[in-house]
Amino acid sequence: MPPVLGPYEGESLIGAEQPVIGGHAEFWDAGVVVIEPDEPQGKDVIISCAVHGDETAPIEMVRDMLHDIFAGTLQVKQRTLFLIANPAAIVNGTRFVDINMNRLFSGAHHKGTTPEHQRAEKLEQYVTRFYKQKQRFHYDLHTAIRDSAHEKFAVYPFTHGAPYKKEQLTFLAQSGIDTILLNQAPTTTFSYYSVRAHNADAFTVELGKVRPFGENDMTRFATADAMFRKLISTNELELPAFNGARHHVYDVCRTIDRTQQNFRLNFPDDVANFTEFEQGYLLATDGDTEYRVEQAGERIIFPNADVAIGQRALLTVVPVPIDKLELV
Ligand SMILES: O=C(O)CCC(=O)N[C@@H](CCC(=O)O)C(=O)O
Numbered sequence: 001m002p003p004v005l006g007p008y009e010g011e012s013l014i015g016a017e018q019p020v021i022g023g024h025a026e027f028w029d030a031g032v033v034v035i036e037p038d039e040p041q042g043k044d045v046i047i048s049c050a051v052h053g054d055e056t057a058p059i060e061m062v063r064d065m066l067h068d069i070f071a072g073t074l075q076v077k078q079r080t081l082f083l084i085a086n087p088a089a090i091v092n093g094t095r096f097v098d099i100n101m102n103r104l105f106s107g108a109h110h111k112g113t114t115p116e117h118q119r120a121e122k123l124e125q126y127v128t129r130f131y132k133q134k135q136r137f138h139y140d141l142h143t144a145i146r147d148s149a150h151e152k153f154a155v156y157p158f159t160h161g162a163p164y165k166k167e168q169l170t171f172l173a174q175s176g177i178d179t180i181l182l183n184q185a186p187t188t189t190f191s192y193y194s195v196r197a198h199n200a201d202a203f204t205v206e207l208g209k210v211r212p213f214g215e216n217d218m219t220r221f222a223t224a225d226a227m228f229r230k231l232i233s234t235n236e237l238e239l240p241a242f243n244g245a246r247h248h249v250y251d252v253c254r255t256i257d258r259t260q261q262n263f264r265l266n267f268p269d270d271v272a273n274f275t276e277f278e279q280g281y282l283l284a285t286d287g288d289t290e291y292r293v294e295q296a297g298e299r300i301i302f303p304n305a306d307v308a309i310g311q312r313a314l315l316t317v318v319p320v321p322i323d324k325l326e327l328v
């Protein structure tokens with residue numbers, strides 16, 4: 001049976017090609033594997049994981065997909081780029097080694113010289129090299145540090161006014177991801193890079209909670225895993241008609257950055273994503289600056305007081321009726 005890539009065993013294969021059923025695999029770098037079908041069916045799909053090295057369930061999903069591709073039990077019909085983004089952080093067992101890689105894209109990697117800055121630039125180059133066809137997709141798979149009232153949700157990167165796509169919302173819902181956060185500003189995340197630089201349908205996909213390797217209940221990821229496998233292994237993906245009632249949609253209304261050493265969140269560490277606080281509640285203090293709930297229904301997402309100075313410590317969101325969205 002051909003070797004299955006590990007974080008560093010792949011280095012011996014860099015530049016190599018290997019036949020797989022119905023095509024071949026190309027090993028562009030450690031954790032960078034392209035599956036080229038002999039008869040590509042029109043979609044260029046990127047499935048990335050391990051932008052954060054401790055978010056293990058998506059890494060196990062990608063590992064198992066690659067294992068089945070090389071074992072001949074999963075035949076890929078769509079051009080697919082698998083990215084294990086931050087092998088060093090995986091080996092380290094941490095979210096990152098020097099700096100949060102998911103704040104280094106769209107050129108932010110030029111502001112530093114750490115291995116994560118260099119890797120983020122390389123990942124952008126691999127994405128650019130990979131996208132050839134018009135239908136471009138990128139699902140950047142993550143898990144969240146805290147519990148979430150909606151276990152699975154996706155961040156729809158800022159579209160610069162372009163309408164939202166019913167087909168993508170339906171694909172995500174079929175994958176078990178029924179909750180969508182609409183980002184209303186550019187970011188330096190991987191998924192926003194693919195949207196902005198390559199006009200891809202790209203999303204940060206939060207599939208559950210951060211857990212150590214071997215402690216994930218992979219049955220909780222089975223629906224998503226099955227849909228991503230179906231996406232890459234079928235000529236045409238059959239999806240049900242769009243049904244707005246399936247989706248919980250939230251607008252990202254505020255991004256609160258930590259600017260001071262003395263940054264505090266005013267709620268316990270075990271408070272779940274999407275927890276709602278009453279208007280006027282003091283959410284956080286950043287030095288002398290107070291952040292209070294401004295809108296009825298405002299909820300917290302990704303609270304993290306330990307981020308580096310200058311980085312995002314909290315998002316707040318408000319629910320949006322889906323009939324308010326411009327959909328195509
Ligand atoms: O649970 C957390 O605090 C963070 C989980 C995670 O890594 N989320 C991504 C979201 C990226 C985006 O906003 O598109 C991140 O923070 O990089």
Ligand SMILES: [Zn+2]
Pocket residue numbers: 051052055142143
């Ligand atoms: Zn993450």
